Amino acid sequence: MGHHAPGRREGLTGAAGTDEDAAARLEFGRRLFAQECRFTAGAMTLDALPAPGLPEVAFAGRSNVGKSSLVNALTGRRTLARVSQTPGRTQQINFFDLGGRLALVDLPGYGYSQAGKAKAALWSETVRRFLKGRATLRRVCLLIDARHGPNPHDRSTMTALDEAAVNYQVVLTKIDKTKAPDLALERAALERELAKHTAAHPLIMPTSAHEGIGIEALRAELAALAVDSPFG
Ligand code: GDP
Numbered sequence: 001m002g003h004h005a006p007g008r009r010e011g012l013t014g015a016a017g018t019d020e021d022a023a024a025r026l027e028f029g030r031r032l033f034a035q036e037c038r039f040t041a042g043a044m045t046l047d048a049l050p051a052p053g054l055p056e057v058a059f060a061g062r063s064n065v066g067k068s069s070l071v072n073a074l075t076g077r078r079t080l081a082r083v084s085q086t087p088g089r090t091q092q093i094n095f096f097d098l099g100g101r102l103a104l105v106d107l108p109g110y111g112y113s114q115a116g117k118a119k120a121a122l123w124s125e126t127v128r129r130f131l132k133g134r135a136t137l138r139r140v141c142l143l144i145d146a147r148h149g150p151n152p153h154d155r156s157t158m159t160a161l162d163e164a165a166v167n168y169q170v171v172l173t174k175i176d177k178t179k180a181p182d183l184a185l186e187r188a189a190l191e192r193e194l195a196k197h198t199a200a201h202p203l204i205m206p207t208s209a210h211e212g213i214g215i216e217a218l219r220a221e222l223a224a225l226a227v228d229s230p231f232g
Helices: 017-033 067-075 079-085 125-133 150-166 180-194 214-221
Strands: 037-043 058-061 092-099 102-106 139-146 168-173
Touching: 017 214, 037 079, 058 067, 067 102, 067 168, 067 214, 092 125, 125 139, 139 150, 139 214, 168 180
Parallel strands: 058 102, 058 139, 139 168
Antiparallel strands: 037 092, 092 102
């Protein structure tokens, strides 16, 4: 169960770490995410899931939330998003090996399509069962558009992750489109909401893929989950 418990450690901005510690974490994250990121498997069904191996970080969010852009920014390459947006692969769970130390798992986007007209694409039973039963899944990054906050789909995902006891962390996307006071209010409201969720990580990560904001901090946060991380 240990791997599912929300981290107690303070984040980079928390009071617990020294500046030196924060710098070492950032450097470790930078180096890990500079490694090769290789597509290893795409699974449509539970049978097709790769054998559990590396610790895994999954990325989830409604379609158009900025998931591909964020993962591209994190890895500094386009491989992951390109694979995941290949027609036929958008509804599968795609696995990537980052430097042999961490697996990145791209989950299908949920909710309405980009056009907003198409039918709601609900998460498949496969995704639900993956989330529930994957021993190596260390964290789900739940992407939420900073301008809009969580929608009903996001909230039901949060509840589902609570029920599955999967540690999840909210990553706000597109913060370049928000004004600082609005972002601060949104964060405070979300923090209060997350405090009521048993599996939610308390630290919210604000990011902008377009402007490169919060990317280094998120790398550092996720690198701590990698094999042989000194910060795990
Ligand atoms: P996905 O469907 O979740 O993979 O989302 P994409 O990464 O394809 O992005 C959806 C749309 O949001 C695209 O038009 C992107 O250009 C835009 N977008 C993504 N990230 C950002 C960001 O950091 N800032 C802004 N302003 N737009 C973004």
